[in-house]
Structure formats: C-alpha cells, structure tokens
Amino acid sequence: MATPTPTLEARDLVVDVPGRQDGRALTLGIASGQVWGVLGPNGAGKTTLLHTLAGLRPSRAGEVCLEGRPLFGWRRRALARRLGLVFQERHDDFPATVRETALIGRHPFLSPWQQEGPEDHALAAAALARLDLSHLAERELATLSGGERQRVSLATVLTQAPAIWLADEPTNHLDLHHQVAVMGLLAEQAERGGAVMMCLHDLNMAARWCSHLLLLYPDGEACWGPAEAMLVPAALERLYDQALTRVEVEGAPVFVPRR
Ligand SMILES: Nc1ncnc2c1ncn2[C@@H]1O[C@H](COP(=O)(O)OP(=O)(O)OP(=O)(O)O)[C@@H](O)[C@H]1O
Numbered sequence: 001m002a003t004p005t006p007t008l009e010a011r012d013l014v015v016d017v018p019g020r021q022d023g024r025a026l027t028l029g030i031a032s033g034q035v036w037g038v039l040g041p042n043g044a045g046k047t048t049l050l051h052t053l054a055g056l057r058p059s060r061a062g063e064v065c066l067e068g069r070p071l072f073g074w075r076r077r078a079l080a081r082r083l084g085l086v087f088q089e090r091h092d093d094f095p096a097t098v099r100e101t102a103l104i105g106r107h108p109f110l111s112p113w114q115q116e117g118p119e120d121h122a123l124a125a126a127a128l129a130r131l132d133l134s135h136l137a138e139r140e141l142a143t144l145s146g147g148e149r150q151r152v153s154l155a156t157v158l159t160q161a162p163a164i165w166l167a168d169e170p171t172n173h174l175d176l177h178h179q180v181a182v183m184g185l186l187a188e189q190a191e192r193g194g195a196v197m198m199c200l201h202d203l204n205m206a207a208r209w210c211s212h213l214l215l216l217y218p219d220g221e222a223c224w225g226p227a228e229a230m231l232v233p234a235a236l237e238r239l240y241d242q243a244l245t246r247v248e249v250e251g252a253p254v255f256v257p258r259r
Contacts, residue, residue: 007066007067007068008029008030008064008164008197009028009030009065010026010028010029011063011065012026012063013026013052013059013061013063013064014026014062015048015052016057016058016059020045022220023222026049026224030195032194033190033211034195035186035190035195035196035209035212036198036213036214037199037200037212038200038213039214039216039239040217040218041241044218045216045220046199046216047168049214050166050168054083055071077108080160081109083163083164084157084161084165085166085167086166086198088169095140096140097137097138097140098133098136098141099125099128101156102127102133102155102156103116103121104156104159105123105124105157123161124155126158127158128155130155130158131151131155131181131185132151132181133148133151133152146172146173147173149173150170150171150174151178154182163195164197165189165196167196167197169200170182170183170186170198171202179202203236204255206227207227207231207252208252211227212225212230213226213231215235217238231255243257245258
C-alpha cells in the first residue's frame, strides 16, 4: 500500500481567539512539499491557529483533518509520530541535558518504559549536529542562551522526524546565520516530502522561503494562497499598518519599512 501523502487540512475552521468575533473560516490544506508561512501583527491569532491545528485547543467551528481523518479521532501517540511542534518559550522545570531533551523526540516511537536504543541516539546526535549543538550535548538546558534553547527545540523535533512541522516563530532568538540555517532546514523537510507551517514576523524570510502564505488580520479577516500572490505591498501594508517599499533582490521581493 502506498504511503499516504502527509496532509493537514483546515476545513471551515474558525479559530477560537478569546474576545474576538468569529473571523474568516479557514479552508486550506498543508500538503507534502509545501512551506506555509503565517503572517500577521501581534495578537492576530497566529499561535492560537497553530495550537488549534495541532489539536491542543478546540476550534469554534469546523475541523482539522490529518491524512483525511479528523484530528480528534487520532490517538495522541499516533499524532505525535506524524506531527512535530516547535513552540515558543518552553520553560522546562526538571533538569535535563541537551542530549536528553533531543531524545524526547523519540518518545512517540518507544513503549512507555523502553530505553532509547542506538538508532534513537544516532538520530538525536545527527539532529544536534545539524543544529550546531554537538558541543553542548551534555550541558543542562537551564544554562543555555535563548538562541541555543531555540535550537534545542528544533533539534528535538528533528529527532522526532515528523512528516508535518508546525513551528511558532522558529527563528526567534537566532542570529542571522542560524536563522538562515533553520529556514533551510525547514525547506529541506518539505523538499523531502514533508510539510511545514510556521508563524513568522520576518516578511523577507517568508518571501524567500515560503511557498504559501496565510495572512491573518487582527479583526479575524484572512487570505491565503501561493506566496507570490500574497506578497502584494498594499495587502501587507494593511496587514501591519506599516508603509513598505518593495524592491527585488536576486529575483525575490524584499520589503523595507518606510520611516
Ligand atoms: N488565555 C487567554 N485569555 C485571554 N486572551 C487570550 C488568551 N490566549 C490568547 N489570548 C489573546 O488572543 C489573541 C491572539 O493571541 P495569539 O498568541 O494567537 O497571537 P499571535 O498572533 O500569535 O501574536 P504574537 O505575534 O504576539 O505572538 C491575543 O490578543 C491574546 O491576548
């Protein structure tokens, strides 16, 4: 039997943003090979949308389907084998090293008391190397800088190796080199048949790396589609309430805020 294409779908989905009227119902699919960026100002509901797509909070209406089946019909463990989540600012209270944290990515694949095996350790080591963390493998998480911590979150999901990545501001806290490396890593997941949706504040990173964009407005209005169709200066200026100048660099649009 052929492996099903990893696809996460929002069907007439109304995200439950507290204190806000129902916004535009979202009907869109995140398909294999696609990199979706979610853009919008602070408070527009980007994180809430990602949490809803991950099944961590109920929607107001509509449903989320994974591989054609509603999310609520999936067992958490089966879901965790397919769906990887990179969320903002995790503050883990229990002490753990970087390596131990990355290995958490293997938990959906192990039975409750099963120890990680050599293959799990190899996956974690490769993920740490990919995120430039090998030299920090035995360090306690609590001693890391913000950017190092962010890279550990990404390494943990890379160790999990899900088909679908949901990432909330994955380049948060990262220096420019690591921002580009992480966008490249996410694009590579899609090139290998995975699917990615991420919230971003950097319009130019989105323009350069995303195949599709979803613009979320503060009043709940939304539009989505192929990136080139969404990168319209007037729509982006309205989105951010900010005048922009569009220039082109190496064939990609670059948006510069006007003073
Ligand atoms: N538990 C809650 N109680 C009340 N309001 C909430 C709660 N959770 C979220 N909100 C509100 O819902 C709105 C959407 O929040 P969300 O975190 O999804 O926005 P966002 O687009 O991700 O913003 P940012 O760009 O600042 O990360 C915000 O106005 C937020 O204050």
